[in-house]
Amino acid sequence: MxxxxxxxxxxxxxxPMPRFLLNCPISNTAxxxxxxxxxxxQLSQKNHWVDGxxxxxxxxxxHQMAADMNKSATTVKDAMKELVKEQLLEKIPEGRGRPNRLYILFPDEEQRQKSAVGNPTGVGRKTVGNYGGNQSPSKYISNIKNSHLRDYDYEEEESF
Known part of the structure; x- marks a missing residue:
């Protein structure tokens, strides 16, 4: 309760969620x-995990990120690609079969202003469609096109 x-x-x-993420043109998963x-x-900083x-x-x-976030490994990899593209994460390979060394990055002031002003409405952002359950996008569009065929009549004080 x-x-x-x-x-x-x-x-x-x-x-903590940095404020610059609010206007950052990346998915919510990222x-x-x-x-x-x-x-x-922050934990690594506290434990003095620093490079040369x-x-x-x-x-x-x-695989651990995916388990911790309740997402698939593919979804996590896609989110990581978004972070790398936006220069919020750097990955350094450690060798065959070993996980990458990761560096968290912070945008400089110019990048923060660009993301806040450059795309405030999110136009052009990659988003996940809401197709109503497991319905395919084409079936969803087909249903929308046929929705004009429905005729709903109701009278005052009548429930929809």
Whole structure:
């Protein structure tokens, strides 16, 4: 059962979400992945996991990311590609069969302003369609085209 928050209520564990992600032109899955990766990076920072240049890195196998996020490995890989494309993540291969070394990146001020101003409505963003369950997109479109054939009559005070 849910409880109200009171003046002295202890906060449950949470992950911080940087404000720049709100306007970042990436999928929600990529945003959630970034938030999780940021948490891993903070843990690595605390444990002094730094490379020769003083940059904080972490190792997080894809199969573990997928399990932690309740997503498929393919979905996680796609989200990682989005983060790499937006320069929010860098992957350094560690060799055959070993997970990549990951570096979380922060956009500079110019990139933040560009994402906030450049695409505020999300036009051109890749999104997942809502086709109503397991219905294929073509069947969904077909149903929309045929919806004009339906004639709904109702009278005042009558329920839809």
């Amino acid at each position: 849910s409880k109200y928050m009171y003046e002295h209520t202890k906060m449950p564990p949470y992950l 945003k959630m992945l970034y938030i999780r990766l940021l948490g891993k990076a 240049q003083g940059r904080v890195y972490f190792i997080y196998p894809i």
